[in-house]
Amino acid sequence: xxxxxxxxxxxxxxxxxxxxxxxxxxxxxxxxxxxxxxxxxxxxxxxxxxxxxxxxxxxxxxxxxxxxxxxxxxxxxxxxxxxxxxxxxxxxxxxxxxxxxxxxxxxxxxxxxxxxxxxxxxxxxxxxxxxxxxxxxxxxxxxxxxxxxxxxxxxxxxxxxxxxxxxxxxxxxxxxxxxxxxxxxxxxxxxxxxxxxxxxxxxxxxxxxxxxxxxxxxxxxxxxxxxxxxxxxxxxxxxxxxxxxxxxxxxxxxxxxxxxxxxxxxxxxxxxxxxxxxxxxxxxxxxxxxxxxxxxxxxxxxxxxxxxxxx
Amino acid sequence: xxxxxxxxxxxxxxxxxxxxxxxxxxxxxxxxxxxxxxxxxxxxxxxxxxxxxxxxxxxxxxxxxxxxxxxxxxxxxxxxxxxxxxxxxxxxxxxxxxxxxxxxxxxxxxxxxxxxxxxxxxxxxxxxxxxxxxxxxxxxxxxxxxxxxxxxxxxxxxxxxxxxxxxxxxxxxxxxxxxxxxxxxxxxxxxxxxxxxxxxxxxxxxxxxxxxxxxxxxxxxxxxxxxxxxxxxxxxxxxxxxxxxxxxxxxxxxxxxxxxxxxxxxxxxxxxxxxxxxxxxxxxxxxxxxxxxxxxxxxxxxxxxxxxxxxxxxxxxxxxxxxxxxxxxxxxxxxxxxxxxxxxxxxxxxxxxxxxxxxxxxxxxxxxxxxxxxxxxxxxxxxxxxxxxxxxxxxxxxxxxxxxxxxxxxxxxxxxxxxxxxxxxxxxxxxxxxxxxxxxxxxxxxxxxxxxxxxxxxxxxxxxxxxxxxxxxxxxxxxxxxxxxxxxxxxxxxxxxxxxxxxxxxxxxxxxxxxxxxxxxxxxxxxxxxxxxxxxxxxxxxxxxxxxxxxxxxxxxxxxxxxxxxxxxxxxxxxxxxxxxxxxxxxxxxxxxxxxxxxxxxxxxxxxxxxxxxxxxxxxxxxxxxxxxxxxxxxxxxxxxxxxxxxxxxxxxxxxxxxxxxxxxxxx
Numbered sequence: 013x014x015x016x017x018x019x020x021x022x023x024x025x026x027x028x029x030x031x032x033x034x035x036x037x038x039x040x041x042x043x044x045x046x047x048x049x050x051x052x053x054x055x056x057x058x059x060x061x062x063x064x065x066x067x068x069x070x071x072x073x074x075x076x077x078x079x080x081x082x083x084x085x086x087x088x089x090x091x092x093x094x095x096x097x098x099x100x101x102x103x104x105x106x107x108x109x110x111x112x113x114x115x116x117x118x119x120x121x122x123x124x125x126x127x128x129x130x131x132x133x134x135x136x137x138x139x140x141x142x143x144x145x146x147x148x149x150x151x152x153x154x155x156x157x158x159x160x161x162x163x164x165x166x167x168x169x170x171x172x173x174x175x176x177x178x179x180x181x182x183x184x185x186x187x188x189x190x191x192x193x194x195x196x197x198x199x200x201x202x203x204x205x206x207x208x209x210x211x212x213x214x215x216x217x218x219x220x221x222x223x224x225x226x227x228x229x230x231x232x233x234x235x236x237x238x239x240x241x242x243x244x245x246x247x248x249x250x251x252x253x254x255x256x257x258x259x260x261x262x263x264x265x266x267x268x269x270x271x272x273x274x275x276x277x278x279x280x281x282x283x284x285x286x287x288x289x290x291x292x293x294x295x296x297x298x299x300x301x302x303x304x305x306x307x308x309x310x311x312x313x314x315x316x317x318x319x320x321x322x323x
Numbered sequence: 324x325x326x327x328x329x330x331x332x333x334x335x336x337x338x339x340x341x342x343x344x345x346x347x348x349x350x351x352x353x354x355x356x357x358x359x360x361x362x363x364x365x366x367x368x369x370x371x372x373x374x375x376x377x378x379x380x381x382x383x384x385x386x387x388x389x390x391x392x393x394x395x396x397x398x399x400x401x402x403x404x405x406x407x408x409x410x411x412x413x414x415x416x417x418x419x420x421x422x423x424x425x426x427x428x429x430x431x432x433x434x435x436x437x438x439x440x441x442x443x444x445x446x447x448x449x450x451x452x453x454x455x456x457x458x459x460x461x462x463x464x465x466x467x468x469x470x471x472x473x474x475x476x477x478x479x480x481x482x483x484x485x486x487x488x489x490x491x492x493x494x495x496x497x498x499x500x501x502x503x504x505x506x507x508x509x510x511x512x513x514x515x516x517x518x519x520x521x522x523x524x525x526x527x528x529x530x531x532x533x534x535x536x537x538x539x540x541x542x543x544x545x546x547x548x549x550x551x552x553x554x555x556x557x558x559x560x561x562x563x564x565x566x567x568x569x570x571x572x573x574x575x576x577x578x579x580x581x582x583x584x585x586x587x588x589x590x591x592x593x594x595x596x597x598x599x600x601x602x603x604x605x606x607x608x609x610x611x612x613x614x615x616x617x618x619x620x621x622x623x624x625x626x627x628x629x630x631x632x633x634x635x636x637x638x639x640x641x642x643x644x645x646x647x648x649x650x651x652x653x654x655x656x657x658x659x660x661x662x663x664x665x666x667x668x669x670x671x672x673x674x675x676x677x678x679x680x681x682x683x684x685x686x687x688x689x690x691x692x693x694x695x696x697x698x699x700x701x702x703x704x705x706x707x708x709x710x711x712x713x714x715x716x717x718x719x720x721x722x723x724x725x726x727x728x729x730x731x732x733x734x735x736x737x738x739x740x741x742x743x744x745x746x747x748x749x750x751x752x753x754x755x756x757x758x759x760x761x762x763x764x765x766x767x768x769x770x771x772x773x774x775x776x777x778x779x780x781x782x783x784x785x786x787x788x789x790x791x792x793x794x795x796x797x798x799x800x801x802x803x804x805x806x807x808x809x810x811x812x813x814x815x816x817x818x819x820x821x822x823x824x825x826x827x828x829x830x831x832x833x834x835x836x837x838x839x840x841x842x843x844x845x846x847x848x849x850x851x852x853x854x855x856x857x858x859x860x861x862x863x864x865x866x867x868x869x870x871x872x873x874x875x876x877x878x879x880x881x882x883x884x885x886x887x888x889x890x891x892x893x894x895x896x897x898x899x900x901x902x903x904x905x906x907x908x909x910x911x912x913x914x915x916x917x918x919x920x921x922x923x924x925x926x927x928x929x930x931x932x933x934x935x936x937x938x939x940x941x942x943x944x945x946x947x948x949x950x951x952x953x954x955x956x957x958x959x960x961x962x963x964x965x966x967x968x969x970x971x972x973x974x975x976x977x978x979x980x981x982x983x984x985x986x987x988x989x990x991x
Contacts, residue, residue: 161352197353237471239480242356242460249352302480 062091065286065318072122073234073254074294076308080235082254085117088318103135121158121253128153145174159253161261164194180213190229198249198263203229223272231266231294233310234259240308243300266294266310274316282322290314354463356482360436362466362523366733366742366777367805370524371532373541374734375946378939380988386541390552392517392528394544398554398566399504401496408513411489411506415444415452422446427596428588430473430581434536434683435521436740437486438472440479443600449623450493450501451603453572456510457486466523467740468581477583484510486519488533490572492607495564500626502560502567503537503607505530522739530568536737538633538687539570540913543935545928555932558906559631559690559913561609569633569913571687572604574641577655594654601641602650608635611691615648617641628691631911636697637686663700675755677704680736680745692910692957706955710764715866717967722954726765727944729756732805733777746776780858781805784812784851784865786943788986789971789979791873796830796838799849799865800986803941807853807860812837815864818845841869846969868971877983882930882991885984888977889916890923893962900951903958912957930991937985948981 065088072084090112097105113125130151137143153166170188177183186207193200205227212220234251235241237260242248248262274288294310369376377385385391396406405411416422424444431437438458445451460471460483475483489506507519507529518526519533535541544552554565577597582590605618609628616625617638628634643659646652657678664673677685681698689697698704704725711721728735736742745752753774757767767775783803790797801810812832817824826842829849841847849865875884889900905917914932918924936947943949953960963977970979984990 239460239471239474239478239483242462242471243480243482245356247353247355249354300480301482302475302478304478305480 059095060091060093060323061320062089062323063318063320064089065316067314067316069312069314071310071312072119073259074231074310074312075233075235076240076310082119084119084122086114086122087116088112088114099133102137103133106132106134119253119255122162124155124157124162126153126155141179142176144176147172147174157253159251161196161249161252162194162199164192164199166190166192182211184209184211196249196261198247198261199232201230201232201263203227203231203268205229217278219276221272221274221276223270223274225268225270225272227268227270229265229268230263231268231296231310232261232263233294234261236260239302240300240305243302243305244296244298244308265297267297268292268294279319280321284320286316286318286320288316288318290316356462358463360459360461360464360466360523362739364524365739365746368524369734370522370739370742371527371535371737372734373531373535374728374941375541375938375944376940377541377543377935385543386531387528389517389528391531391544394552394554395530395566396515396517398564399495405491405506406515408487408489408508408515411491411508411515412454415450415491415493416446417442417444417452417454423599425596425599427593427600428473428476428583429577429590429593429597430468430470430476431579432468432581432740433576433579433679433744434738434740436466436468436472438468438474438476438483440476441600443603445603445606445623449606450491451572451607451623452492453490453600453603455486455488455490456484457488458483459485466743470581470583473581473583474585477585477588481510486510486521487513488519490533492572495562495566497564499564500562501607502562502564503570503572504566505533505537505570507533524739530570534568534570536684536687537570537573538684539568542568543931545931545935548927550927555928555935557913558915559629559692559911561626561629561632571633571637572607573683573687574604574637574644575601575655576640576657576683577601577644578657597655598645598650598653601645601655605638605641608638609633610638611635614638615642617645617648617650619649630909631691631913633687633689634691634694636689636694636699639699640682640686661699663702667701669701669704671751672701672704672755672759675751676745676759680741680752683741684737690910690913692912693955695955705763708760708763708765711967712764715967715969719960719965719967720953721966723765724944725756726760726767727941729777730760730765730767730775731777731781732941778806780807780853780855780860782807782851782853782860782863783941784849784863785986786982787866787868787970788982789868789870789873790839791871791876792841792844792869793872794876794878796840797867798836798838801835801851801853804851804853804860806858807855809833809854810835811852811854813850814839815848815850817841817847818843839867841867844869844871866970868969870971873983878987880980880984880987880990882933882984882989884980885933886916886923886929888963888980893964893977897962898958900958900961910957934989937989939985942982942985945985947985948978951981952978 067086069086070083071081073082075081090110092108092110094106094108097107099105108130110128114123116122128151130149132147132149134145134147136145148171150169151167156163168188168190170186172184172186175183188205191202205225207223207225209221209223214220234254236258241262244264245262246264248260251259251261270290270292272288272290274286277285279285292312296307299305299307373386376387379385400406405414417424422445424442426440426442428440431439440456442454456476458472458475458480460475461469487508487510489508491504492501494501507516508514509516516529518528520526521532540557542555545555547553556563556565557567557569560567560569575597582588602618602622606623606625608625609632610616610625611628611634614635618625640659642648642650644655644657660670660673664670677698685696685698695703695706707722707724708726709720709722711717736745744750757774760767769775781804783801785800785803799812810833812829814823814827814829816822817827819825824847827847828840829837831837847867847869849867850862851865852862853860892899901917901923904912904915905921906915906919914936916924933947937945950956951961951964952966963975965974966978968974
């Protein structure tokens, strides 16, 4: 199974290509869910994958300080299917679809069901081991939350490149633009992002990965009305997901840094267990309009366990 | 294969997008931070406008016009030396380290709904100035004070700095006695603004929205010798300066304020500052011989009041709230209850109506000659609610002003927040005022017993009058009806006792301006019912006394006919109007009809000043009619102005003359 040994230039990418799907979903305003889209299912017997996950989020409302932070736990169940359609000897189209949903423990209106379709055009010049893989991808997601305000559509388009460094280390980069159109314009978020991931296949056959992302665009936070919140807000709405009726959700322009550290452990036949910790920090680009005001920072940590099974 | 698979996936994609979500595009609850507070129309929606706004022949309101603002600033700042905030602050010595300068931050929950950062100073020359930064942080919310507005005032969050108002108590451009001047500056540019929107109900011309509730007069502009429209000289003012509209600084009613919990900005921490501010306010009040000074002469020496000007009535509240003369108490405590209100057993009416809804503005009104409007006694309050009865002869001293303003017209309370608070479901005000008015004989409840509220159609057929039968048909007018868009006139009775009266006709009876003709002289009673959609007014009656011919004819009455009344005794030995309305009369009125020699004025401003005393929005409320009829008039009822008798009666001949002149447009 040494890399580059196959004539198919896309062989042996089963542990890396799905990362392209994770990264856009690390949104500060979305309920994170595990892998979707282009996935390991490309290489599974029937092209179908099911995953079930659990996530603990220590700042589900993306509040700027500890007192305002709310925590929640998410349970997710997703099913996806992918098809690889060869175009010629060096390129292919990968089509995929995902259906799934999340349930929450404390704030049920943050739960959702969603459907997603995506397509990627991949190009690899040769099957030579160090040949990079380039991809153009587009993805659309329709989602229905318990929160009416959050329900709507998302999309993401971008380019990616996969570069094997050694036979155990891959480097993967993505440039993407993402957008969202929700019932409340507060959740109409757009951003541009650059992502870089490093993946290391450890000798025990697991995969350790580290993902870094820088994102510039809209972010959404939920908290009480305050001068700072309103000063940086582009638009706000009385939130419909949390139990405190005085909370508002507000959209602001921000720079966001996201880091993910994870380990993917093969688990049975066509299965794996994925453990990850994600840290994100958003910093508004606009400051409050009064002297002495400090610019808030929004920090979130997510801890995830996902079991994936390919069929 | 590829095309087929692509089609399958494309179809799946479409299905997914259609089924899994319910769309996007923004919800009705989204609020832009730039969105103003929601301030909806209520009552007559004429907040902070003078009840007599000086309607011009073209229908415009002169006290809400650009000309009014230009004339005001031309009067108080003819060289534009204070047309920017920077220049105004410099002129008043702000931040120079001289004098005394203090700042307080509070929320104005009762009057305007702003978080206010108020900086006050008294300069070594005795000039007193207040600069107010107004913060409004309640985007998309209801028009009211929010805690965030106070927070914004505390930290000076410029995003929510909505208005910068300033009041300066200083001599006029030509020197002399100090008086209050009002400014409004653009928070962004610092330029002086000619309009201000204090309550979300639209821009209004300066200084109108300020002086309406600061005791100011709403006189019309008058032409100077060159014909240029200028502010008139209020004849009983101490300054004698144009632009001195007799407006005053209002007491800081600390008990009505909201405060921040931020250290340094709590009520306790600012109590001393607010007391100093109240002392500075006291410094601006003229001192009546019957009142204590209240304020230490280390701070200022109050000037003695001119006998005919406002007598510093509001000082009673401030002095009482700090424990009496010398202001011994450190904290403001409003337990003020004028003795007459208490001894009259009307404490509840005072607390439930006067204090929250009337006192703030009315305590700054009135003159030494006539002070009923300051409402400092129950008798004064009652004098604005005298029911006349339904038939002639009516009672003397008819006065329906409280009912008209509060129950019918909806132009009182004058400020929107106060108005809305008065009519809120939990307010004791409506029940209290209704009980009071009912006790005076007025009907103020509907069939179900609910207190009538402004906004319902009110029919106004105009005042009862005498008309000349042979001088052409009489044009009637329902234009002053309120909240109405449909009109129905009818003739109820005539002199022959037949209904409809023989020979009496009403053309276009469903119009605003029907015409009435009668074949015979006598008393005719007409009725007007107006409606707005399904809402119909109570019928209002109009009595017309038809005489063969009026002398002079109604359409021929000119200003000379009116001034002729002013300068002639109405009866042998009777006092003429110009006996009092002239210079150098102690406790004299604010309007002069005579010059210093005692002769009828002949200057260009005279006609405008007389016309100024006509309220074309509510003709029977015109001071030109009400004062000589004995309403709140230092001279009492004058001969020829007895409104208790039928029109055409010689006892009200002068009233009829004035009225017909007014109904004809008050031509010069």
